[in-house]
Each structure stands twice: as structure tokens, then as C-alpha cells.
Amino acid sequence: MKVSVNWIKEYMPDFPVNDQVDAQKVADRLALTSTEVAENGYQIPQSSNLVVGKVLEIRTIENSSHLKIAIVNAGKKDYQIVTGAPNIEKNQLVVLALPGALLPNGKKIEATTLDGEISQGMLVSLQEIGFDDSIAPKKHEAGIYVFPKDNDVKVGDDAVKALGIDDLMIDTELTANRGDMLSIRGNLYEFSALLEKEFKLPDLDLQESNKLSKSQISVNVDPKLADRYYLRIINNVKVEESPLWLQRRLWNSGLRPINNLVDVTNYVMLLFGQPMHAFDLNKLEHKNIRVALSKDEKFKTLDGNTHQLKDGEDIVVYDDEEPQMLAGVMGGTKSEVTEKTRDVVLESAVFNPILVRKTARRFNLHSQASQRFERGIDISNCKNALNFAAALLQEVAGGEIAKGIIAGLDDQSSDKKIKISLSDINNYLGTDAKLAEVENIWQRLNFEYDLSGEEFVVSIPKRRPDITIKADLIEEFVRIYGYEKVPARLPQTVNKQSGLTVDEKLDRAIKNVLLGLGLNQAISYSLTDPEAACTFTLGKGDEVSLSHPMSQEHSVMRQSILSTLLQAASYNAVREADDIRLFESGTVFFKQNGVQLPKEDHQIAGLISGVPNSNWQHNQKKYDFYYIKGILESFLSSLALKSIISYQASGQHKEMHPGRTADVYVGDHYLGFVGQINPKISKKYKMNSVFVFQIDSDLVHELYKMNQDYTPLDKFPGTERDLSLLVDKKIESAEIERVIKANAGNYLRKLQVIDLYQGKELGENKKSISYRLDFVNTQATITDAQVNQSIKRIEGELTKQLSIMVR
Numbered sequence: 001m002k003v004s005v006n007w008i009k010e011y012m013p014d015f016p017v018n019d020q021v022d023a024q025k026v027a028d029r030l031a032l033t034s035t036e037v038a039e040n041g042y043q044i045p046q047s048s049n050l051v052v053g054k055v056l057e058i059r060t061i062e063n064s065s066h067l068k069i070a071i072v073n074a075g076k077k078d079y080q081i082v083t084g085a086p087n088i089e090k091n092q093l094v095v096l097a098l099p100g101a102l103l104p105n106g107k108k109i110e111a112t113t114l115d116g117e118i119s120q121g122m123l124v125s126l127q128e129i130g131f132d133d134s135i136a137p138k139k140h141e142a143g144i145y146v147f148p149k150d151n152d153v154k155v156g157d158d159a160v161k162a163l164g165i166d167d168l169m170i171d172t173e174l175t176a177n178r179g180d181m182l183s184i185r186g187n188l189y190e191f192s193a194l195l196e197k198e199f200k201l202p203d204l205d206l207q208e209s210n211k212l213s214k215s216q217i218s219v220n221v222d223p224k225l226a227d228r229y230y231l232r233i234i235n236n237v238k239v240e241e242s243p244l245w246l247q248r249r250l251w252n253s254g255l256r257p258i259n260n261l262v263d264v265t266n267y268v269m270l271l272f273g274q275p276m277h278a279f280d281l282n283k284l285e286h287k288n289i290r291v292a293l294s295k296d297e298k299f300k301t302l303d304g305n306t307h308q309l310k311d312g313e314d315i316v317v318y319d320d321e322e323p324q325m326l327a328g329v330m331g332g333t334k335s336e337v338t339e340k341t342r343d344v345v346l347e348s349a350v351f352n353p354i355l356v357r358k359t360a361r362r363f364n365l366h367s368q369a370s371q372r373f374e375r376g377i378d379i380s381n382c383k384n385a386l387n388f389a390a391a392l393l394q395e396v397a398g399g400e401i402a403k404g405i406i407a408g409l410d411d412q413s414s415d416k417k418i419k420i421s422l423s424d425i426n427n428y429l430g431t432d433a434k435l436a437e438v439e440n441i442w443q444r445l446n447f448e449y450d451l452s453g454e455e456f457v458v459s460i461p462k463r464r465p466d467i468t469i470k471a472d473l474i475e476e477f478v479r480i481y482g483y484e485k486v487p488a489r490l491p492q493t494v495n496k497q498s499g500l501t502v503d504e505k506l507d508r509a510i511k512n513v514l515l516g517l518g519l520n521q522a523i524s525y526s527l528t529d530p531e532a533a534c535t536f537t538l539g540k541g542d543e544v545s546l547s548h549p550m551s552q553e554h555s556v557m558r559q560s561i562l563s564t565l566l567q568a569a570s571y572n573a574v575r576e577a578d579d580i581r582l583f584e585s586g587t588v589f590f591k592q593n594g595v596q597l598p599k600e601d602h603q604i605a606g607l608i609s610g611v612p613n614s615n616w617q618h619n620q621k622k623y624d625f626y627y628i629k630g631i632l633e634s635f636l637s638s639l640a641l642k643s644i645i646s647y648q649a650s651g652q653h654k655e656m657h658p659g660r661t662a663d664v665y666v667g668d669h670y671l672g673f674v675g676q677i678n679p680k681i682s683k684k685y686k687m688n689s690v691f692v693f694q695i696d697s698d699l700v701h702e703l704y705k706m707n708q709d710y711t712p713l714d715k716f717p718g719t720e721r722d723l724s725l726l727v728d729k730k731i732e733s734a735e736i737e738r739v740i741k742a743n744a745g746n747y748l749r750k751l752q753v754i755d756l757y758q759g760k761e762l763g764e765n766k767k768s769i770s771y772r773l774d775f776v777n778t779q780a781t782i783t784d785a786q787v788n789q790s791i792k793r794i795e796g797e798l799t800k801q802l803s804i805m806v807r
Helices: 003-011 020-033 184-195 244-250 260-272 354-360 369-374 379-397 424-428 435-445 470-481 502-515 561-573 623-640 680-684 697-705 733-743 784-802
Strands: 002-004 036-042 048-060 068-073 078-083 093-100 113-114 117-119 170-173 209-210 217-220 228-235 276-281 288-292 299-302 307-311 315-319 322-326 344-351 399-402 406-410 416-421 448-452 455-461 581-589 601-608 645-648 656-668 670-677 688-694 719-726 747-757 766-775
Touching: 002 003, 002 048, 002 244, 003 170, 003 184, 020 036, 020 170, 020 184, 020 470, 036 601, 036 784, 078 093, 078 117, 093 344, 093 416, 184 260, 217 228, 217 406, 228 288, 228 379, 228 645, 244 260, 260 276, 260 369, 260 379, 276 322, 276 379, 299 322, 307 502, 315 354, 315 369, 344 379, 399 645, 416 424, 416 470, 416 697, 424 435, 435 448, 435 470, 470 747, 502 581, 502 601, 502 623, 561 581, 561 601, 561 688, 601 697, 623 656, 623 670, 623 680, 623 688, 623 697, 645 733, 645 766, 670 680, 670 697, 719 733, 719 784, 733 784, 766 784
Parallel strands: 209 399, 217 288
Antiparallel strands: 002 170, 036 170, 048 068, 048 093, 068 078, 113 117, 228 344, 228 399, 228 406, 276 344, 288 315, 299 307, 315 322, 416 455, 448 455, 581 601, 601 688, 645 656, 656 670, 670 688, 719 766, 747 766
């Protein structure tokens, strides 16, 4: 929030800030105790040589279509100004930039000649002296700024001071729990505690008429949707431009002045932290205000946009059945106040913060009001703020305040009380604070308390809804007491032997192996959308949904690593990444019947897509099934698992290509799958061919622990034999390998494919596959006779079982 130093000084005259150096000291104190400060300085850049001028005379220039001559008095001297301002009129008070004036954009004003006439300066708009379009009044956006009739300036005054833009601002970045500091009132309490300065809260005398409020409107509020709801009616108001002092407060705080009705509600919001809304009473056809949940209907807000409401999702203020306002977020056009408004309904309420936040997020309508409702409103100040607004509105817009407040909800609950003792504070912080020091801090914080011995019963004011438990109260104490007074001590520890577990070591080894195989580690969200969550699963189970998700895209816990890893790959692909190689080791979640917490499994997934980075040989080749299978084989080989690893063609995975997918087994254990993602799904994620594997990490850990046997190094040399086979194309290599392993005997150590050839000379539907067989005898040097016997047996069974011809 942008905190105005001049506004603070209005209620705390000895506030110790007179320049930017002082402002920085206060900002540093806030950063140490309360909240970060984004910056301090001036909301609007400072200009020099600007004065308040009065337009005495306006003359036309012959042969000029838009330029005029204005004679402007600057107090001691009249100046001739050539201007093209369309809104200039006689007797106006304007901002005059004298010769030598330096504007924020670096422009220096000099006397010059325009259309043959001397111009001794320049009449300026607010934008030309540094006002942003978002805070400059719309009334003057097409011309020069004209001071309102209700002002306190004199001709010849310094225009920078007259506009109030010499006001220093302290711009705080508030955390979600300190909604109380989203107001001048809240900052007064904070500065009073930090600086030990007294302040006086603003007050206005309320004068009611004899006309009853309840005779003009009725109200009904669902108690689940609001804690407080009050209305006041002001009759016979005159809507016009706000007085200058009010406009100053608003634009220095970053808000645009609109008219006196709207400006009063914004002013009270900034002053008290209480958002308010003004309805045009005569536009409320039924005069029956209802606060209820939304229906399936369309609603047009004040920003001109139409929103589709859904049944039971948003708090809406209705006039009978006609929606008038998205409660706590933004009003509607049906009851908008205009210059024709004569009777006003002022609303002051405390709406359900959770529903307000959801509405603001759903429609992307993050307003000043919603920001305050989301962080918590001082419910005890709701009625006081309404009375202040009504009295101020009467002061600036005239009219009569109807008698009585209309209360839709008026729960007068007592303040929360927390018991805390001196020993609680000192034991928790390790300090040696005295009883008098604790009392002094409660007084500085404006917390009422009862004291019995060394035990306090502290009443927590409703302006501080963030303080709910004893630890919060200790935090309040120590930030005022001073963190530097808390003694620094090393924590007491027990000397225990530390180290990584077998599972932790294996996880690190797995990561290093996959990195070594050229994949990049990814860490994706565990949360995803319901459609993606149940894809690529290794097992069956119900999904785990969040009770209060931040968005529909992150409302369900994933059931497979690939579901979110694919999203990460897509993010890179649409940004023209050509070579995508990712892996992730993480947790997946399944609902357990009768158990609140979900079941957590662990998986490892890899993904490749695109074309490998080019090398000096320029032999680029796109990734394919064999590339991803080779990565998986190399990874599993590094684990040296005892059981045989096999691959079986599979069509059961609906997200995978039915002809390019294989299930992976370790012995009889199903480990996972490897293959190409279905092209339809790849296209949906805006990717070309995508090849993946996903395996059960828990099973890998289990099998690895069963494999902790010591095997000595070979003492005797082995031998290799190559076997070239002519086979039918329909026969898979896995089937051939099964026959070889079953008949090779005990000396076969390793079997691998070393060549694949297909050509017309081999015959129709034929292919040639070459295998290399490594034989080792651990007890003696293996002989040719032993190897020849194994090869003969293998060749015979290959011919018998698969009709394969040895080349």
C-alpha cells in the first residue's frame, strides 16, 4: 500500500518524516519488524517552476484553427501563453509552467514564438507533469488541468504543493496476514507501536434527518456469506467533481478521482481499510437487497465486461432477483451512480474472504476491495466506517442522511483472549524480558490486557485477525522488543552417525546413470488436471482430488510420472527445442479406501523427442523406438539385476502406439513399459514422435536389495562366437534370444545383437540377424569343444523350433 506521509501527519503530527532520508529510516524499521517496503519517495515525479495561474483573457489567433492566446496571471505578473487546449475558459485556475520550468520527461520550457505570437510559458496537463493515465481524472484527459471550484489554492502558489504531489509515500509490500496495514488507520497503529508516538483517529459529526432508512429499502443476508452487513441512505445528494483535498489523497495513493460519491467510498477504504460500495437507490427497482449465492446468469460489471456466473459459486448482491454487484469484488452497471444520481445507498460489509478470493481469481477481477477482503477486514470497524462515509458524503455532496442504519447482519462477538505468561515469552525466546517491558509493549500495540501475577490475559482487537494463538502473540512481542535482543545460541544436538541409506544411495546412482546416458533431469508438478492425471498409469486406483485447488489445471494428484513429464516436454517443444531428452524420478498418488492419506508409489520415467544435436559427422538421425529401448537396457544393465530382463509386445496401453510398445519384465515381475506415445496424443501436446519408458521404482529398489551378492572377478579367459541367422521378418529377436539362452548351457555369459540386415538378395520377407555370444568357465579355461557343443545345440533348436537357417 502507498502510505502518504502527509496523511499520517494529519493524525500523528510528530511523525518523524520530513524528507526521503527520514522516510528511508522508517522503511528500514518496517522491514525489520513488520513488512517489506518496495520503495519510498514521491508517487508523482517532481517538476520545477510550476505555479497556479488564473486565466484572465482568451483571444483567437488569426488564421489559426486551434491555437489561442491566453493571458494568465501568476500572482505578481501576467503572462501571454499560446495554447491549443480545448477546455480552456476564462477565470479558470490552471497549472502554468514558467520559462525555465523543467518537466519530468526532461523537457525544459522556454519563451518561444508560435504562429507569430510570443508564448511566455506553457499551460500543462497532469500527464505532462508526470501523472500516470490511471490516476489522472478523466475530466481533463483531453486538455489542460483545471483546479476544481472547491479548492484551497491561491494564484501564484507553487503548483507542486497545490496539487499535493510533494507528498512523500512509503510503499509497503504486505504479506497475506497483515491486511490491517492496508489502511491509514492500520498504519497509524503500527507506527505508534514502532515509534512510540500517539495519534488521534479521525471522526466526523453525523447529522441524521427525520426520514427513516428502513422505509426506503429492506435487506436480507445469508449469514454464511458475510459476518457484517450494513446500509445507510443519503437523499438529495449532488454528484460533481470532488474537492481538491480529496483528489490529492486519492491520486497520491494510486487511485483515480471519479466523482464525489465514488471518491468518498475509496477515501474511506484507504483510511479505514473498509471497502464500500454506493448504489443509486432509484435504479434499484424492487428496493429489496439480498445477499445470496449466484445463479446461472450473466452479469455486467463496472469495467464494461460481461461475466457468466455459475450456480452457487459467487456471492452476489441482488435487488430482489436482479444482480447488482459481485460482492467484495466489483459493482454492476445496473445501479451505477452517475451525475444524475440523487439518492444513494452506501454499503459496508465483511464478506466471506474465501469466496471473494475465488471470485476474483475466476474472473481475473483483482480489485482494491477484493485485496482487502481476502486478507481480512476489521469487523468491529465496519459500522464506524459507514457512519464516517455518510457524514463525509454529506459534507462534499450535500443531502440528508436518512435516520438509522439498516443491519442485515450485526453479530457483536467479543474479542479473542489469549493467556500468556512472562515465563512463556522468555522460555520461548531465550530472553530475560521484565514484566514492565511486556506491559509496555502490549500498551504500544494497543492491546488491552488483564494481569495476575506474571500471567497476562490479552484481548486481541478484531483489527488483527492474524493473531490467533500464543505463538502469534510472542511474535508480536519480539518484533517490538527487538530481534537483536534475542540471544544467539547454537542448537543442542546429539552426535549420531549419519549417512545415506541403501535406498538413498540407489536413488543417487540411478540419477547419475540416467544423466550419463544423456537425459536431463526434470522436476514437474505433482498436481495436474483430472484428464491427464489418470494417463500412462502402471496400476489401477482412484484419483486423489484437492479439496480447495488453486486452479482446475492443478486440482488432482498425478497417477503417473509421464503425465506431467509430457507436459514439461511440450512446454519445451512449443518453444522450438529440437532435442528433448528428459527423465524424472518421483511420487505418484492413489486413493486408499477408508484411509485419509493417499497411497504413494514411486516411478522412474524417461522421454526423448526430436533430433539429436548435430555433430561434426553430420549424421543426424531422428530418435526412434530402439534409441529409448537402448537407454532403458543400459540403465537396467547398470543395476546388474539377477533375473532375466525381457520385453513383450503390448497393445494394452491406450496412450501408447499399439505396434511400437513393449512391456518390460524382470523375471516374472512386471516392471513397466517402453515405446512410442500414440501419435494422436503427441499431436495434442504439439509434438512429433515421442518415445518414453516408465518403470516401477519401488520394484527396482526391491530387486536391487535382493542382488547384493559378491561375485569374484573371472580368473580364466572366455571366448566369443558370432552367429548369423537368416530368419522370417515376423520372428522377433526376443524369441530367438529365448531359444539361444535356453540351449546355450551354463557357460553363456552375455548375448547381444551386433547386426541387422535386410535386402532383396536375402529373399522375400527375410532378414539377417547376427548375435555375439560370450562364453566363460569360472572353474577353468573354456575349450573349443565345449563352445562347439553349445553352438551345435543352439543351431539345431533354432532350426527345429523357428525354422531358422544358419548362414
